[in-house]
Amino acid sequence: MQFARINDVTIHYQIIGAPADRPVIVFTNSLGTDFRIWRDVVVRLAGEFAIVLYDKRGHGLSDVGQLPSSIEDHATDLAGLLDLLSVKDAVICGLSVGGLIAQSLYHRRPDLVRALILCDTAHKIGTAESWNARIAAVEQNGIGSIVDAVMERWFTPAFRRPESTAYAGYCNMLTRQPVEGYVAACAAIRDADFTEVAKTIAVPTICIVGDQDGSTPPDLVLSTAKLISGARYEVIANCAHIPCVEQPEALTAIIRAFLTSIPPGEVSP
Numbered sequence: 001m002q003f004a005r006i007n008d009v010t011i012h013y014q015i016i017g018a019p020a021d022r023p024v025i026v027f028t029n030s031l032g033t034d035f036r037i038w039r040d041v042v043v044r045l046a047g048e049f050a051i052v053l054y055d056k057r058g059h060g061l062s063d064v065g066q067l068p069s070s071i072e073d074h075a076t077d078l079a080g081l082l083d084l085l086s087v088k089d090a091v092i093c094g095l096s097v098g099g100l101i102a103q104s105l106y107h108r109r110p111d112l113v114r115a116l117i118l119c120d121t122a123h124k125i126g127t128a129e130s131w132n133a134r135i136a137a138v139e140q141n142g143i144g145s146i147v148d149a150v151m152e153r154w155f156t157p158a159f160r161r162p163e164s165t166a167y168a169g170y171c172n173m174l175t176r177q178p179v180e181g182y183v184a185a186c187a188a189i190r191d192a193d194f195t196e197v198a199k200t201i202a203v204p205t206i207c208i209v210g211d212q213d214g215s216t217p218p219d220l221v222l223s224t225a226k227l228i229s230g231a232r233y234e235v236i237a238n239c240a241h242i243p244c245v246e247q248p249e250a251l252t253a254i255i256r257a258f259l260t261s262i263p264p265g266e267v268s269p
């Protein structure tokens, strides 16, 4: 296990492969998850790319940090981690709130970003009312009180079978996040609007979405792709909000095809 102290926050991360030898992909995960969600993609890409995984503040083994915190704070954490690891020009793959963090990182530190993979994310996610209702429910009754509703957005019915041990495990992952970290991330998402930032993105970008995503549905992700000059758009079949868990093979194929299509010398393995 690897830990770094960044912006007074202990950040849990993992680095696989040598960044000096290979293009680097950095994975930044979604609300209520830690970096283990990327495992089935990472095992497919390891060897072709160097890979950086980390738990954003308030999730997994990372500290919650000072409250309140914003998407910009998350982006500053990620920039600090990449500086610490001497990683530049990385491909940033952000899932959901991770995609907001990726857009913010691009805005603040474009030198760190070679390409963007915006996965089940948007320029703006949800409404203030929906986030305030979620925050109130979690503060009053805990994360367990929202687990069924969240799982309906994360996974298709085929994945949400009661007898599935994987499904049970991801319910555990959600409910075991620290309440204050979860609530802080909900508030950060509520307060984030990257509409204007998205219009400035000038690196190769792909927007990917599950066809049954209940959190950032395909039409929302398409509207984000349309804000970004030259962005590609891909829909994954039989998939909801977390394709790295539900359809890792399809997601990996899209990531690989995207990265190998970028001009040689930029990100080709």
Ligand SMILES: O=C(O)CC1=CCC(=O)O1
Pocket (backbone or CB within 6 Å): 029, 030, 031, 032, 095, 096, 097, 098, 125, 150, 153, 189, 215, 241
């Ligand atoms: O929990 C959800 O509804 C899904 C989600 C929204 C933002 C994020 O990161 O995950």
